[in-house]
Amino acid sequence: MTVTTTTTRRSMLPLFAGVASMNTAMVGASTAGTLLAAAAAGSGWSGLPSACGVLGSALGTLGAGTVMARRGSRPVLLAMYGLAVAGALVAFAAAAGTVFAVLLVGMVLVGIGNGAAQLSRYVAAELYPVRRRGFGLSVIVWAGTVGAVAGPALLAPGARVGEWLGLPALAGPVLVAAVASGLALLATATLPRVPPPPARPRLSAVTAFAALRRPVVLTPLVAMVAAQLAMVAVMTMTPLQLEHHGHGLDVVGWTLAAHMIGMFALAPLSGRIADRLGGRVTIGLGIGALVLAAAASAPAGGVELSFGLFLLGYGWNLVFVGGSSLLSRDLPAEERIQLQGVVDAVVWGSSALASLAAGTLFHAGGYALVAVVGGLVAVAPVVLLARRNG
Known part of the structure; x- marks a missing residue:
């Protein structure tokens, strides 16, 4: 695919803005959803809204x-962000009326919009030559920094807006998520209109999932699933954890901000590492950071959690x-975007289990x-990496 410099410039800003806005929406909706679920159904069910969000991302x-x-990418991204707007409004109505089941439906739709934000990194990678694709996709991952702070x-x-409207306080952050999803939709509408890609045969489900066993797909897949x-x-x-230690939403917000900054702010550095040292080395560094993060977070219950959560975020980023x-370099062009979508679906689908299991644990x-369980899971890909290197 031949891409001009002008097309790259005109495409990157809308992609960046869409991801930044959608990430803001997802952070706010997921955090409010966790607290709403705990209040409505107890801590054992608190992970269910996030699980629905990541299930939507997988779908x-x-x-x-x-x-x-x-x-092509433009119409698909527009449709998915549109569903996110609808989902956030549904979730807001559910939060305002404390209807737990309807909240879950809204979170699935918001998650579908988040799926668009995730695939945007591959859209960006295609705008760059092969040697710079790590950097290109990392710029879009970096866009999450805006959501990391704003969310x-x-x-x-x-x-406070929710209370001012006479609604439950936690309905307010969900309303903010609806506005942010709308901004993602508006930004994406400014993407350049390009002809659809050449017709390519659709991969069957059997072929697509069989491809996941190829070494070129299996190594990044297992690593990304474990990190997620x-x-x-x-x-x-x-x-x-912070609520149980007597901290309010301000401390919760800024602790999660430290985590989200780790997840996104240093993405260009991760992209440079991937371009220079290779994706496998980058994965190995990330696993090390995740293990350190688990060790630092396990005994914490206050503002000191910010350090462990930052490390957790950057380990995931690497x-x-x-x-x-x-995945953006080593897969054949005729099946690349389809397999990237399958990999992301597996990653997000498996992390829905993490949201559910987290509440139970x-x-x-x-x-x-x-x-502790998170740290042990993060180490799992080391065996595969060592075997492939050997």
Whole structure:
């Protein structure tokens, strides 16, 4: 695919803005959803809204990868962000009326929009030559920094808006998520209109999932799944850990901000590492950071959690960028976007289990148990990496 410098410039800004806005929406909706679920159904069910969000992300990436291969990226991203707007409004109505089941439906739709944000990094990678694809996709991952700061920072002001409207305080952050999703939709509407890609045969489900066993796909897949499981489990239970230690939404917000900054702010550095040292080395560095993060977070219960959560975020970032760079370089062009969508679907689908398991682990053994299990899961890809290197 030939891409001009002008097209690259005109495409990167809308992609960046869309991801930044959608990440803001996802952070706010997921955090508020966790606290709403705990209040409505107890801590054992607190991970369910986040699980629905990541399930939606899995569904979105699975379907979008196939449609993008035939229709191009712009119409698919617009449709998915549109569903996110609808989902956030549904979740807001549910939060205002404390209807738990409807909240879950809204979170699935918001997650579908998040799936669009995730696939945007591969859209960006295609705008760059092969040697710079790690950097290109990392710039879009970096866009999450805006959401990393804005999402948590808007929790407390959003709660005050909810109270001002005469609604439950936690309905406010969900309303903010609806506005942010709308901004993602508007930004994406400014993407250049380009002809759809050449017609390519659609991969059957059997062929696509068989391809996951190829070494070129399996290594980044396992690494990204493990990192996602570890990160989601610990992150999801952090608001409850802080709440149980007597901290309010301000502390919750800024602790999650430290985590989100780790997840996104240093993405260009991760991209440079992936371009210079390779995706496998980048993955290995990320695994090390995740293990350190689990050790630092397990005994914590206050503002000191910010350090462990920052490390958790950057470890995930290294694995995510390293794995994505391998997938953007090593897969054949005729099946690349479809397999990238399948990989992301598996990653997000498996992390839905982490959200559910996190609540159960927290209920059984507290935050320390969640952190220890997360650290053990993060180490799992080391065996595969060593075997492939050998």
